[in-house]
Amino acid sequence: MPPASDASSSPVAITLPDGSVRQYPGPVTGAEIAASIGPGLAKAAVAIRLDGGEPKDLSRPIDRDTRIAILTRDAPEALEIIRHDAAHVMAEAVKELYPETQVTFGPSTETGFYYDFARATPFTPEDLARIETRMHEIVDRDETITRAEMERDQAAEFFAERGEKYKAEWIHEIPKGEAISVYRQGDFTDLCVGPHLPSTGKLGHAFKLMKVAGAYWRGDARNAQLQRVYGTAWATEKELKQYLFQLEEADKRDHRRLGRELDLFHQQEEAVGAVFWHPKGWTLYRVIEEYIRERLKKANYVEVKTPQLLDRSLWEASGHWEKFHQHMFTIVDEGEKRVLAVKPMNCPGHVQIFRQHLHSYRELPLRMAEFGSCHRNEPSGALHGIMRVRAFTQDDAHIFCTEDQVTAESVAFCDLLQSVYRDFGFKDVSVKFSDRPPTRAGTDATWDKAEAALKHAVEAAGLPYTLNPGEGAFYGPKLEFVLRDALGRDWQCGTLQVDFVLPERLDANYIGEDGQRHRPVMLHRAILGSMERFIAILIEEYAGRFPLWLAPTQAVVLTITDEANAYAEEVRAACAAAGLRVGIDLTNEKINYKVREHSLAKVPALLVVGKREAAEGLVALRRLGGKDQENLALGDAIARLKQEAAVPSHAAAVTN
RNA sequence: GCCGACGUAGCUCAGGGGUAGAGCAACUGAUUCGUAAUCAGUAGGUCCGCGGUUCAAAUCCGCGCGUCGGCACCA
Numbered sequence: 001m002p003p004a005s006d007a008s009s010s011p012v013a014i015t016l017p018d019g020s021v022r023q024y025p026g027p028v029t030g031a032e033i034a035a036s037i038g039p040g041l042a043k044a045a046v047a048i049r050l051d052g053g054e055p056k057d058l059s060r061p062i063d064r065d066t067r068i069a070i071l072t073r074d075a076p077e078a079l080e081i082i083r084h085d086a087a088h089v090m091a092e093a094v095k096e097l098y099p100e101t102q103v104t105f106g107p108s109t110e111t112g113f114y115y116d117f118a119r120a121t122p123f124t125p126e127d128l129a130r131i132e133t134r135m136h137e138i139v140d141r142d143e144t145i146t147r148a149e150m151e152r153d154q155a156a157e158f159f160a161e162r163g164e165k166y167k168a169e170w171i172h173e174i175p176k177g178e179a180i181s182v183y184r185q186g187d188f189t190d191l192c193v194g195p196h197l198p199s200t201g202k203l204g205h206a207f208k209l210m211k212v213a214g215a216y217w218r219g220d221a222r223n224a225q226l227q228r229v230y231g232t233a234w235a236t237e238k239e240l241k242q243y244l245f246q247l248e249e250a251d252k253r254d255h256r257r258l259g260r261e262l263d264l265f266h267q268q269e270e271a272v273g274a275v276f277w278h279p280k281g282w283t284l285y286r287v288i289e290e291y292i293r294e295r296l297k298k299a300n301y302v303e304v305k306t307p308q309l310l311d312r313s314l315w316e317a318s319g320h321w322e323k324f325h326q327h328m329f330t331i332v333d334e335g336e337k338r339v340l341a342v343k344p345m346n347c348p349g350h351v352q353i354f355r356q357h358l359h360s361y362r363e364l365p366l367r368m369a370e371f372g373s374c375h376r377n378e379p380s381g382a383l384h385g386i387m388r389v390r391a392f393t394q395d396d397a398h399i400f401c402t403e404d405q406v407t408a409e410s411v412a413f414c415d416l417l418q419s420v421y422r423d424f425g426f427k428d429v430s431v432k433f434s435d436r437p438p439t440r441a442g443t444d445a446t447w448d449k450a451e452a453a454l455k456h457a458v459e460a461a462g463l464p465y466t467l468n469p470g471e472g473a474f475y476g477p478k479l480e481f482v483l484r485d486a487l488g489r490d491w492q493c494g495t496l497q498v499d500f501v502l503p504e505r506l507d508a509n510y511i512g513e514d515g516q517r518h519r520p521v522m523l524h525r526a527i528l529g530s531m532e533r534f535i536a537i538l539i540e541e542y543a544g545r546f547p548l549w550l551a552p553t554q555a556v557v558l559t560i561t562d563e564a565n566a567y568a569e570e571v572r573a574a575c576a577a578a579g580l581r582v583g584i585d586l587t588n589e590k591i592n593y594k595v596r597e598h599s600l601a602k603v604p605a606l607l608v609v610g611k612r613e614a615a616e617g618l619v620a621l622r623r624l625g626g627k628d629q630e631n632l633a634l635g636d637a638i639a640r641l642k643q644e645a646a647v648p649s650h651a652a653a654v655t656n
Numbered sequence: 657g658c659c660g661a662c663g664u665a666g667c668u669c670a671g672g673g674g675u676a677g678a679g680c681a682a683c684u685g686a687u688u689c690g691u692a693a694u695c696a697g698u699a700g701g702u703c704c705g706c707g708g709u710u711c712a713a714a715u716c717c718g719c720g721c722g723u724c725g726g727c728a729c730c731a
Contacts (some may be wrong), residue, residue, distance in 0.1 A: 114726095122660060221728040225659055228726070229706030256724095260667080269704085269722050324731060345731055379657050379729055380722090388730080389688075473731055492730085519721025526730090561688045597690035609691060622691060629691065 013065040013194045030058035032069050033199060044072040046202060047081055047195050055081060057147050057195045059504040073202075073235050083108035085145075085196055085203045086135075086233040087115045092188035092200075094132035094229075098127075103190065104217065104226055108624030110231035110488070111243060112207070116215050119167060123212045123227055132209045142201030143186040147194060151468075155180045159191065167191050168219065207233035230641060237243070253486040254387040255536035258544040262602060264552070265386065273383050274530055280552035283581065285531060287550055287647075288538075289371060292395050292420070292528065295649050299416055301367040301383040301397055308373065311562040312339040318348045318505055319441050323474055327377045346372035347499075347524060350398045350507040354520075359510040363522060364402035365409050371531070372396045382654030385536060389493055392530040399523040400508065403453070406521055410457030410496060417481060417494050423648035424538060425547070430490070431463050432480040436469035441475050442501040450498045451477045453521075457498075475501035476524075486540040493529040493537070542603045545624060548645040551604045555641060558594045560610030567614035571607055578638045582643060599624060605641055 012024045012032055022036065032047030034041045044654040047055040049069045050062065050096035055077050062068070071078050087106030094101050094117060095649055106115030110267040117123075123131075132395045135251065150158065152171060159167040171191065174180060183192045185200055197203060208231060215228035234240040250258070264281030278283060293303065309331060321328075321341075329342040343349065350368050359366065372394045382388050399409050421429055433455065436447045454477045458465055465479065471479050481494030502508075510518040528534035537541065538550070555575055561566045565586050583603075585594050598606055608620040608629065619637045622629040632640070 125661080211725060212660065215727045216658080219728075221658070225727080227659075230726075267723095272722075292662055318731095320731060327730085346657095347731085374731095376730080381657060381659095381727080382729060383723090475731080497731095558691085560690055565687080590689050590690050590694065592689090593693055594691085606691080608691065612690085621690075627691095 012062060014062070015065075015067040016586075017067075017069045023595070024046075027061040027063040029061050029532060030068070030070060033062075033068065034058065037070075041070060041072070044074075044075055045070050046075075046078045046197050047071040049077075055195050057148060058198050068464060068566045079235055080108045081195060081197060082203060082235060083113040083233045085200070086207045086231060087113040088145075088183065088185065088188070088190055088192070088196065088612045089135050089138050089200055089203055090209070090229065090231060091115050091117075091130045091190060092138055092185060097130060097134055102164050102166055104170075106190075108233075108539070109230075112210070112230065114228050114230045116217070116226040116228045117169055118217075118224065118226050123229060126213075128209045128212060128229065132207075132231075135207070135209075136205055138186070138200050139203050139205060140201070141186065142199050144199050145185045145196045146182055147181055147183055147196070149179050149181050152180055153227050154174075155182065155191065156204040158182075158189075175553070187352075203233075204235070206235065206237045207231055208240065208244070221355070231389045245423075247487070250486040250488075253327050253540045253543040254385075255387070255539040256537050256539055259386070259536075262539075262544050262552075264539070269388070271391075273378060273382075275386050275389060275391070281535075283552040284535060284546070284550060288531065288535065289395075291423070291647055291649060294647070295416065295420060296367075296369050296397065298649070299412070301369040302564060303369045303371075304350065304353055306343070306346060306353065306372070308343060309340040310343055312341055312351065314348050314352075318502060319474065320344065320348070324376075325437070329375050329377055342375040343372070344374050344376045345524070346374065346394065346396045347368050347398055347502060348506060351502065351508050351522075354400055354508050355506070359400075359520075361402060361510055361512050361518070364510060365399050365405050366452070367397055367399045369395075369397035385532075386532040387536045389484070389530075389532055389655040392532045395528045396524075396526050399525065400503075400510075400520040401523065402510075402512075402518070403521055406498060406523065407457045407460055409523055410454065410498075411461045412481075413496055413525050414458070414461035414463055417496075420527050421481075421483075421494075425541060426483060429494075430482045431458065431465035432457060432468040432471075432482060433465045433480050434468040434473075434480060436477065437470050437472050438475060439474065440472070441505070446500045447477070450500050454479065454496070454498045458494075473497055473499075473524075475499045478524075481527075483537050485537055485541075491533055491537060493534055494527045495525065495529065546602070546604070548604050548641065549647050551601050551602075552581065553583050554645055555607055556585055556598045556603050557607045558591065558598065559611060560591045560608065562586065562588065562609055564609045564614045570610050571619055573610060574634060575607070575641070576639055578642050580638070580641055595622065607637065 012026065013030070014022045014024060014027055016022065018653055031042065031045065034045040045058055048058055049055050049071060050066050055071055084107065087108065091103045091106055095103065098119060100119065102118040104118060105118040106113065156168045156171045159171065164244035171180060180188050181193060183194060185194050210230045210232055212227055212229050214225045217226055232240065232243055234243060259281065262280065263278050264284065265278055266276045267623040268276070298301065312321060324344060328344050331340045333340060350370070353368065354366065374394060375391050378388060378390050401409050435451050458479055468480065476497045476499040480492045483493050484488045484490050503519045503522050508520055510520050512518045557568045557572045559565055568584055568586065572582055572584040585598065595606060602624060604624045607623040608622060613619055617634055618631050619634055620629045620631050621637050
């Protein structure tokens, strides 16, 4: 239907993505353009893009010549709108069912949406089921969604009158001059920038409420706690099903489940936030530690070990006491009247070693590494399996260098880190650049210098990064290298921090070319971050099926009857002599049972021997997950496994 | 730390005011077997802890502790 043109309007020319141009007598909406192209498009349309900009509502009038694209349900951008609408439909359902509830914020997320509600009584799982049912009803009602703009005061009054004090408060935060828009669907009106679907029916039914959790108003723990209801939403039922299936699969890779099933480690109430490493887990740990040690050695690091307990005065000097003493474990030495802190990090200790000599600029950069065992009294709610613990070990190092060396050292570190991640099989790592936090040590001039140096370094390393404003350490800006777990949660592993502050506070010096004392710069850096966390991520990445070089047990020799026992022992001994981590299973069970047992234990290679193999000096090699086996001479089998089990850094040429 | 859910055998879970249950695992015995579960038997419990209600509590109530999911925190 062509729009009615009024006297003041002039014709509008709309260019479609295929280059064709359509003329309209006056202002026209996206919905009208879609309808004029065809009823199919009108039905599928969810939003419109003007001049390649952000998606807008289909109901917005367009009064000038422009290029447009009609976004349909299957467009990637449409999903975000669908999810955002799901949040609004949920809010409408909640307001209908529990009118005393106040609404606050409800954005889309990576897999769905949430909405934060203020309500005195908590939502129960039964409430969630009721809300979800009502949401489906609202979709079936197919309520028209309309956008309107309001004056600031008028909008504030509107929401205040309805008892929505959070919304009213927020309106005052919106920058002056910015339009204040509200969206209406049925009896529900929400303050929102949009865009939204034309009607609730367009949302469809591919959504599900997942969980309810606490969340603070405006993300600040000092504010009221709201109830956040999470949901997932998709364009199609099939995608929803697929997502729910993926969640189940991810749960099977959870490091806590696999840690128990594979007998790698355990945790218990008497040592909250700490790890009991079992023999297999500790084997994995040591393989990784040894690998890193080799890499660092080749990159010209030296390794040190510093004390677990250090006097409070040292932490005061470094500035950690002021900022973190509540999270430090302390010990009062009654006899000496001293307060000692269990080290939460290694840098002050490393500076003490540095200070024991007078260093020449010729000795820099000095790269000092430590597998530093640290304790931090993390808040109970932060603990998470072995990913977030109170007792952990960092693959830590501090590079003492001159200002001129910062870039080259940073680039070398970024290369080393990427090479290490590649060896472990991680391909996509995201990098965040965190700049000065609100509370910090050091002058603004120092921060300007440190941030510029780090930015220059990350760019020189050729790494794409996103900005993470205000999230730097108190003594310097940092790069964070982030890996993702099986459930899609991001965990910081590697880090690189430029620090001009601690050398000053802890009085580290070197003698320059000019014969004068100078402050070194400290680069704080870790690749794996926490050994515990990194191992957890590895477990999930591989779902417990480690590559041969990492597998705690690389092979097990299985006998078919006890007549092969002596030969099996010979095979085991030969494997062990070749440096393989090998076990043997002489139990009186059927071969089917043994294969199943060791397959479930995710042993990568099974060497089956019976009478035939014993007679001919063979083994039947069966690989984890394989359907069949291969008969090989014992020596060939060992040579093959040994080659595959080589630690990557030892096999490949290393440049760092 | 905050909000919510949960805590029963080594594991996965059922039971829900009146004698503590299953499968798998463990142990014992038999079976000598050719690539993802051989058969039979035995044993196994502070139902997270402490209080309370009750003739009677694993079960209901309160308080702790822990775990899980978020939020906040993360040198």
